Amino acid sequence: MDLNLDNLATVLTTASGKQRGAEQQAAEAQLKQWETVPGYHFLLQSVYLNTDHPLQIRWLAIICLKNGVDRYWRSTRVHAISKEEKAEIRKHFFDSLEESNDQLTIQNAHAIARVCRLDFPAEWSTVFEEIAAVLDTATTNIVKVHNMLLITNLVLKALASVRIGRARAALQNKVSVLVPHLVRLYHGFFNHWTADGNFDAASMEVGYLCLKNLRRAVVDGYEYPHRDSLVVEFYEVSLQHLQKLLLLHESSQLPLLERYIKAYVKLYANLVSDNVVAFVLMPNSYEIFMTMLSLLESKASDIYNSEENEFWEQLAIKMILVLKRLTAFGFKKGAVMLKQRNDQQEVAAAAKAATERFFPPQLVQSLVDLLITWYLKLRPADVVSWTLEPEEWVNEELQVSWEYQIRPCAENYFQDLAVCFKPQLSEFILRKIESTLADSSVDILTKDAVLAVFQLSASAISENCNFDQLFRSYFLPEALKDAPVENKLVKRRVCLIVSEWLSIQCSKETRLEVYRLVLRFLQNTDINDKVVRLTAVQTLQHLVDDWEFRKRDFQPFVSETVALVLELLRNLEFTESKIFVLKVLSLILERTNPLVPEKELLDVMAIVPAMWDESNNANEMIIKNSLMRLLRDLTGALNSNSSKAHPIVLPLIALCCDDKSDMYTLLCEDGLELWEAVVKHLPTAEPAPVELLRLFPLSVKALMNWTEILPTVLKLARSYGILNYQLYETETGLEIFKILGGYLNSMRDDAVYVTSSLLETLFLQVPDPSRSQLVANLAESGLFFEMVKYLTRESQTPNCEIKMALPLLRLLHAGPVHLLGMLGTVSDSSLAVQLAQLVDSVVNLLKLVYDAKIRKIFVLALLALYAPPIFTQYCAQDPSVDLEYQLLNSESQTGINLVLSKNFNRVMFLVTHMLEEVNENADGDCEAYHRPSSYDDDDLTLIEDQPDENEYAQEFKLPPSAEQLRFNELVFKLDPVHRVSTKQLLKYQMDQLAGIDGYQQLISSVDRETLEQLQMMMNK
Known part of the structure; x- marks a missing residue:
């Protein structure tokens, strides 16, 4: 069907029909097809402007025009509207200002505002003059003024959203054209509707629109x-x-x-x-x-x-x-x-x-009085809600934004006053608190408000009062009173006071009293009140998550605390409160690890299946995320007994981390964290469950789809590598290497560190690189090429390049001949050129390494290059000829020898300096190789058999995970850093070199000082 005004009106009539059918679908398809036809959007505007058409047709026309502006107005869009058509559309935007239907006018206004946002000031610099001209001439036509003001408001709103660029400056330059007309109209209509006292609705509405426009114009213009x-x-x-x-x-x-x-x-x-x-x-x-x-x-x-x-x-x-x-x-x-x-x-x-x-000081004090008297007090309606819907009331208190409710807003502002006017208010607040609490006739809501003042002004009055003394002499007795039901307000408030003060002023002895008090509230013996119990959990969260928290002090309370929190959790009804308590329970397990007894841990695990099954509807699905996090921390707390959780966690991991699962999008991230914890804490004395090994292929999709948590997925992959490196000899391992090769150049630093650690742990376990399918997968995947390119690029992040060098250096030490063979395939350049770039990068990076363990890995790899059969001959070259020219125009072996001979002095210098700094034993180990460094991963640190000289000093030291134990065994069994004597290796290499032709020329390239150091070390 050809596009013309009549055909468009006909199609719009069919498309706007009330009955859905084939004709209407065909009409909609025709409109979609016409979207890219020149002139279509101008014709839509023409239909809208024609008041002879029915309302529904005009409505659909302006909606289609507005959507077309979004899709095709920008000149960079495919099928963009032409400049000529856009100019015609802009010319007629203000042709229907006498429209009586507000909704049509608003849709037209939205279209105009979006065009302004895109075209002002470059293509439509006169928009404000056009608006001003209409407002100037349409004073007596109230409908026209009203519609123009609706449009102006949306135009100002759209342009005010621009914070940088030409539109912002142009708005501020042009708004003065508009404001006089807005002020004149505002005065006229305001005086009109207020003069006779009849409150003429039409005049009030137009005057209000003037005020809205002025509000935007003054602030943003x-x-x-x-x-x-x-x-x-x-x-x-x-x-x-x-x-x-x-x-x-x-x-x-x-x-x-x-x-x-x-x-x-x-x-x-x-x-x-x-x-x-x-x-x-x-x-x-x-x-x-x-x-x-x-x-x-x-x-x-x-x-x-x-x-x-x-x-x-x-x-x-x-x-x-x-x-x-x-x-x-x-x-x-x-x-x-x-x-x-x-x-x-x-x-x-x-x-x-x-x-x-x-x-001034007097006004500030009056303001504080006002806030205390009215705005900080719980309302009677709050007390009613507390009684009838306690969970819902607490959830609102925990989640409410202080910018939208009066009491939280007043509390937030009171804290500002207490901080900003501390010298003027400190004594005043203390006197206010003291006088009010001493008055026995004060009602409970006022008393709660005054206690709130003490809570909120903690940072201001802490220097002038002793919280520990006040807690024991006043707050604790008040909280323990078996008083009337109203005393529940005091119990809740004491919990909130403790939460606020514990990080400011709270001794160890007071914390112990607080632990007992929180348990008392959780026991539910004094008063059956969910608000008090949930607030006690909130205080418990602050206590456990505080910087000064000491798990050994909390140890006597751990078992009972976990049991009582579980009891409360079973009695909750609302999703929000369940999630909150699950979060606190996870925090307790994490922060008190390893002090929670196994019985309580198994009790925690026992609640998961039922809660999982109960949270299947859409509103409660989010509980599953909290349950996954709880299982993650539970697995860590069980540690060597974590296999007891496998019947629950392994099916959940398979359910959540399979991209074909309905729960994949919602739960995969938490599932990956749980999965990592399970592999990390897999007991060393037990074989890996078959179900866990079968999950390994799912890590491929995780690497592809969850790049925002890439370090987590990489740690999971590393855990599998430590558990069974042969998994990477499979097709799954090949796919993982391909993905890592694609990511390497754009990885964040933390992901580079874990990738390096993964590859290092894998290569340590490869007995012979030349016969290893894992190394073959590394080459086939392209990851080896990306690693070499990453290492030999112009230095951008030396720490990352040092870290990425380590797995390559371990391969070089384990199989130098095989690595050179792999190196010859990574580019079109000769092997000698590739080797020259690699050695140069390694030597330059080694100069930046100060960690003894890392330096030794570099040195062992460089020395491996000088072992037979690599360096079997030495062909003297003309030193006057350019090195690169010689490399490019010599046979491979000659080129390799030339590269190594040119770098021999640098390598020997670095080797001797390294040996000067360490004192290795006969096996090649030394104390310096056991010190943690910036290159170590917190999850994989060597475990030393050192006694705890100060038990309290080991407060935050967790027991080693099963993965750490496996890593420890791997390192001390296979890592040449701890098993190869650098000095003995150097002597062996030098003895081998002494038998080749040109040895004297090689030695003569070493500077005198380095040679003396080398000879001295050789003779020791």
């Missing part, structure tokens, strides 16, 4: 709004209007009236957030500030007794956020400002005003 006289005048008038509407609101709570009041507060809040200096320097900023304070005070009772998120609460949150921003600005003396970095005088003046004028 001016770099220095306080310097523009029209903006300053508008700000002064806006406060007068706000105060007028507040009085009107006392007698009439019209929704549109409340929207006006919210808009004024947003105007001030947005400017404070975006440009606090401009706000403070506005002539009436102090009056605005005091108006907000007055509202917070006068409406405090209404807010406290209202339902959540009602009108005044929303305003109070905005106003507290304004105070918070001003407080921080004054406290930091303007240091947070970036925009005014070239206007330091203004910044300093604003900071001084914020500190001295806005927040």
Whole structure:
């Protein structure tokens, strides 16, 4: 079907029909086909602009146009709309401003805003002039003004989202064209609907749209709004209007009236957030500030007794956020400002005003009183929710964002006040707490609020009070009272106080008392209250995760704690609270390892199957993630007994890490972490389960699909390599090597380290590289080529290149002839050239190595190059001829000999220096080779048989994992670092070299000092 206006209207009519059928599907397909035909989008606009068409057709036309702007407006898109068509569309955007249907106007406005975002200022620089012209001439046509203001609002919103680039600067340059018209219209309509007291809805709506546009224009359209006289005048008038509407609101709570009041507060809040200096320097900023304070005070009772998120609460949150921003600005003396970095005088003046004028000491104390009296208190509705829905109430307390609810917002701001005005408030807060708590007539909610003050002001008053003494003399007795049910508030608050204070001031003795108290609350003997118990778990989380936590101090409480947390978990109903308790339980297992008795660990494991089966619906599936993490930490805590978890964990790993599973996307990441823990802690005394070995091929998909956690997947692959290196002689091993070869050049440092460690552990176990299928897989996969290229490239990250050199050097030491054969196949260059680049890179990297163990690996590999049958002849070359020319134009063996002879002096220098720094025993081992270094992996460190001289000093030392034990055995059994004497090897190599032709010429290339050191070592 040809594209023309009539055909398009017909197809749109069919496509917009209510009955789905073949005709409608064909019409939709035709519209899709026309999307790339020139002129289609202009015709869509023409259909929309024609008011003779039915509403549904025009609606579909403007929706298709809006979507077409998204897909084809950019000139870089395939089938992009032509410049000529775009120009015609822009020309007619404002042709239907008398549209009576708001929804059609809004869709058109969205299309215009998106075009502005893409074309302003380059292709549509006159948009603001066009808008201003319409607003200037359409004053008497209220529908036209209304629709233009809707469009303008979305245009300003779209351009305000641009933070850098030409559009931002152009907006600030052009907005002054628009603002006078907006201010004029705002005054006209505001005066009209407020004059007669009838609250004309149409005038109110248009005036409100003017206010919304001005809010965006003032905040985002001016770099220095306080310097523009029209903006300053508008700000002064806006406060007068706000105060007028507040009085009107006392007698009439019209929704549109409340929207006006919210808009004024947003105007001030947005400017404070975006440009606090401009706000403070506005002539009436102090009056605005005091108006907000007055509202917070006068409406405090209404807010406290209202339902959540009602009108005044929303305003109070905005106003507290304004105070918070001003407080921080004054406290930091303007240091947070970036925009005014070239206007330091203004910044300093604003900071001084914020500190001295806005927040004098008396006002700050009054503000604290206000917060304590009303905004920090639990509402009666909170107590009702606590009683009726305790789990849900706690979940909201744990997850709520302080920017959206009044009490959390007030708590957050109170902490700011306590920090920023510490000298003025410290004594005041302490006196306030002391006087209120000493008054026995104080109601429980006020008492809880005062205790909240003590909790929130911890950092401010810690220097002037002794928490340990207060805990024993006041908080502990209060928490243990068998008082009425209301005392549950005190129990909860004491838990929160401990959570806040323990990182600031809390002795070992107090911690022990806290452990007992938390257990008392978890035991559920005093009061059957889930809120108290869940808050006790929250405190337990802070205690266990604290820097000063000592697991040996906690040991007497471990068994009972785990048992009680499990009991609580069984009684929970909500997904959020279950996830929270599972998280804390995992933390306990991790932080107290290895002190949790096996019985409790098995009890923890026993809850998993039932919880897994219960969490099959969509809302509870996320519990499975927490269960996987719990099993991960449980496996680590079981350690040598981890096989007892295999009946549960192995099927779950197979279920979660198979890309064909329905749970793959949601659970694979946690499944990989659990899988790694299982292999890592697989008991050494037991053979690897067949089921675990069968899982190995799944690691290929994990490497391909989970690159964001690549180090985790690589550690899993390494664990399998330590467990059974022959797995890498299979097709799966070949695939893994291919993937690693593709990743190597773009790997992050941590992934490079684990890849190197994986390959090192594999090559250590290869008895003969020339007969190893694993080494053959390395060459066939291309990984060997990528490793050589990585090592011989221009140095970018020396630490990574040193680390990646280690597996190659181990191969070189184990089979130098075979490695040279592999090296000759990695590029079109001659073997001699390849060897020259490799030796040069190794020698240069060795100069940067300070770890004795790593230096020895380098040295052993370099010495291997001078062993027969590699260096069997020496052909003297003309030293005047360029080395590269000689390499490229000589036979392979001659070229190799030339490379080695040219580097002989450098190698001998490095060998002698290395031997000077260590004192090897007869077997080639020494103490320096056992020290941990920056190149060691925390998971794979050598285990030394050293007694614990100070048991307490070993607080954080975990028992070795089974993988560490296997690695330990592997290293001491096979690693030449601990088994080959460097000095004996050097003597042997030199004896072998002495029998070749040209030996004297070779020795003569060594400088005198190095030669003397070499001869001295040879004679020892």
